[in-house]
Each structure stands twice: as structure tokens, then as C-alpha cells.
Amino acid sequence: MEEYYWDTKLDYLKRTRDLYYNDDYFEFLVKFVWKLSKPVHIIDFGCGYGYLGLKLLPLLPSGSTYTGIDKGNQLISKAKELFQDAPYETEFIVSDTNEIELEKKYDIAVSQAFLLHMSEPKKILRKMVNSVVDGGKIICFEPHWIAGMSSYYLDGFDQSQIVQLGMLQKLYEEGAKQTGRDGNIGAKLPHYLSELGVKNIECRVSDKVNFLNPEDNEKDKEGLFHSLKEDGVGEKPEHKEAYITSLINRGVSLDDAVEQYDSVQLFSQVFNINSSLAWAPGMKITFGEITNK
Template identity: 70%
Template structure:
């Protein structure tokens, strides 16, 4: 059996996801926006090792239940280990989220940074998932909008345009989506997709998390954030120049643009280090609505 890629990325996923949300903002959503006052049963599509469940279950009303579905056996094994000693009723399935058949009994369906890895999810995934919800159940999608995240970097001493070339990156994302149907900017499009499927009372929020790598804090605090940023791909050294440029040309980029993009990524990798003063806001989009049956 072919190895499932994300099964090999447990450490990476665990380190980097703290970059995206403040716990008090999630609590605000649960209590003041979604107004969850009674126990609910939540189903998490593409749950990974259960990050979202670990974040949300302590905020949900007592007696809430959690179901996680993921294609990776190692993810589910890790999830069972993490949840074993916690006071929550849980169940886990190793399955393809587009193929599993379940009862329409769930109060909330969620996904986190999952749709961007799926080809054209609006044509299949959403329809499949909405069926699992009970009447007036909520669908909640935590998904990225890469280009807005990339516009929210600042490293002291350098103009943003020197290290992140937004124009070429936006073009690359759009062309890649046309080629393979996978969309790193899907977070900003989810409201439209849900509307087309008849979901009601749709709203979209943005995570308030802003990461500040401050050279004046303790070494331990710097290392924690710096390692998370590096795992998220920030300041990564680009591959061999000729191979990098050729790869971009194969994706429809002109030679000059490819050369400039290489130079920008190389500069970022050279100036970004643990003692940098850097601000980064991921701008994760959180879209939600209700399903009426």
C-alpha cells in the first residue's frame, strides 16, 4: 500500500499549527458567535492527529462528542493516544472522507487546512459532508488564503517586496489551481461555494493571530516561535538556482520573473534567523453556515 504522505508529517503539523489561532479568539467564536450552549456532536473531516478537536472540545458544552475521520492510520493512532486520557466521548475512522458513509446525525462538520489539498472540493467534498449533518447543523471550515498570508510578513530592515513577490506568487497559485484543481487560496472562496449548495446564514471571520519574533525575549521563547515558523516554510533555502528557475518556467512563469523570485527567496533565507525581528499574520479564514433539510 502506498504510504500516506501526511502520516509522515506528524511532528511538522504539531509544531506549526500554533501559529494560526489565539485560544481566546476560538473561545469567543464558540460562546459569542456560534453560541453553543448545549452538548453537540462534531465530525472532523481530514482530522489529522486531532488538532482541532483538542482545541475546541475544552470550549464546547460538557457532554459534547467528537468523531474524527482521516485517511492516515498513523494520524488516527496518534489521535487515539492523545485523546485516551481526556474526558471526552470520541470515535475515529480511517477512511477517505469522500467515500465513508455515515448517519446524518452530526451537529457540526469541520475541517482544518484540508480542502486546499483536495482537487475541486466544491464539486464533491462539500456535498458529501453536508449530508452528514442534522437539520440546522453547522458547517465550519478553517482554511487558508495563501496570498493574504504572504502579504502579511514584515522583517525589520527589508522592504516586503524584496522578500515576497506577491504578483508572481498570485499568478502561480491561480495557474496551479487551473492545472490540478487544488487551491491554496480556497479559504476566501468557501463562502461562495457553500452559498451555491444552499447553506444558509453564512459568515466568514479571520483569525486574529499575529506572530511576533522578538529578538528581545528569552532564548527559549525565540526558539519555540522560530522553529514553528521554519517548519511552516518561512525563510526556506530555495533549491539549486537552475532547477528552481526551470521549475517555475514549466509552471508558466517568464524567465525574468523566475530569476527575480529565486533572488527574493534566497534573500529571505539569508536574512531570516532566530534573532530577526519579524511579524507574520497567517490570516486564516473561518467560514461557517447552517444546513436546512
């Protein structure tokens, strides 16, 4: 049996999730935006190792429960391990979310950086909506890649030297058309949820800004730097000819492909542990109410 890709990425997931959220922002959402004052039963689509459960359950009213679904056996095993001594009622299911059939019994359906990897995200959204009881909520933490790419500042360089926004925007859009997988889905979710009949839709943006400060102590710098590198910041491109050829095969002109390669190569060369870098990923958090009225 072919190994599930995300089962091989557990270490990556654990080292990079905190690049996207501040813990106090989760608390703000739970207490002041969603105003969750009664126990809730949450189902997490594409739960991975249970990241959202680990963040949300300590903030939710006592008696709240958490169910996580993921295709990865190793991810679910890790989730069970992390929660085995926790004082919460949890359930973890190994299943393909495209295929699983669920009862309409949950108060909240959530996803976190999951829908962007789905070739039919609207199909998953419908499953999420259909799993929630009347008056419940759907909450999606999903990225808007081009917004995140526009939020880099590396001291000593113009952003246009290291990030080609126009090129990336076209590549993201074309990739979504070809595969259905859309890294900009976070910006589209309010519209998609409206199409599914979800009411009272709102969207927030995570307030997380990562600042790699050359004046910080070495331990703090090293931790953040390696998390950023793990997430692809300043990643070294593949061999030049192969990189350019792959872009041309995706419809990019030779001149644009060369310019994109040069900017990525420059970023990889100048970004190091002593760089001064600020980056706001801008994760979109979209939510609404399920109602049959």
C-alpha cells in the same frame, strides 16, 4: 502499500498548528459567535491527530462528542493516544474522505487546513453538508495563501524584496486550475457554501499574529523560530537552475522566475533567530447553517 504523505508529517503538524490561532479566539467563537450552549456532535473531516477536537471539546457544553476522519493510520493512532485519557466521547475512523459514506446525524461538520489539499474540494464540502442534521452547522478553517503572504514584515527590508505577491498570486491561481488544490480556498468558501444551499453564511479571520522578537528570551525565540522555519518561512530554495526551470515549466517567464528565486533566496539568507519578524497568516473561518427549509 505507498506511505500516506501526511502520516510522515505528524511532527510538522504538531509544531505548526499554533502559528494560526490564539486559544482565546476559539473560545470567542464558541461562546459569542456560534453560541453553542447545548451539547453537539462534531465530525472533523481530515482530522489529522485531532487538533480541532483538542481545542474545541474543552470549550463545548458537557456531553459534546467528536468524530474524526482521516486517511492516515499513524495520524489516527496518535489521535487515539492523545484522547485515551480525556473525559470526552470520541470516535476515530481511518478512511478516505472522498470515499466514505456518512449518515446525516452530526450537529457540526468541520475542517481545518484540509480542503486546500483536495483536488475536488466541492465534493468534500457536499459530503460535509450532507452529514449534518437540519439546523446544524458547517465550519471550515481554511487558508487564503496570498493574504498570508501579504502579511509579512521583516525589519530592515521592504516586503517586495522578500515576497513577490504578483508572481505568487499567478502561481497559486494556475496551480489551482491544473490540480484543483487551492491554497486560496479560504476566500472562496462563502461562495461555495452558498452554491450548496447553506444559509446564514459568515466568515471571520483568525486574529493570530506571530511576532519573532529579538528582545525575547532565547527559549521563546527558539520555539517560535523553529516553528516558523518548519512551516516554510524563510525556507532555502532548491538549486537555482532547478528552481527557475520548475517555474518556467509552470508558465512563468525567465525574468520573473529569476526575480522570484532571488527574493526567496534573500529571505532565506537574512531570516534568523534574531530577526524581527511579524506575520499574520490570516486563516479564514467560514461557517453557515444547514437547513432544508
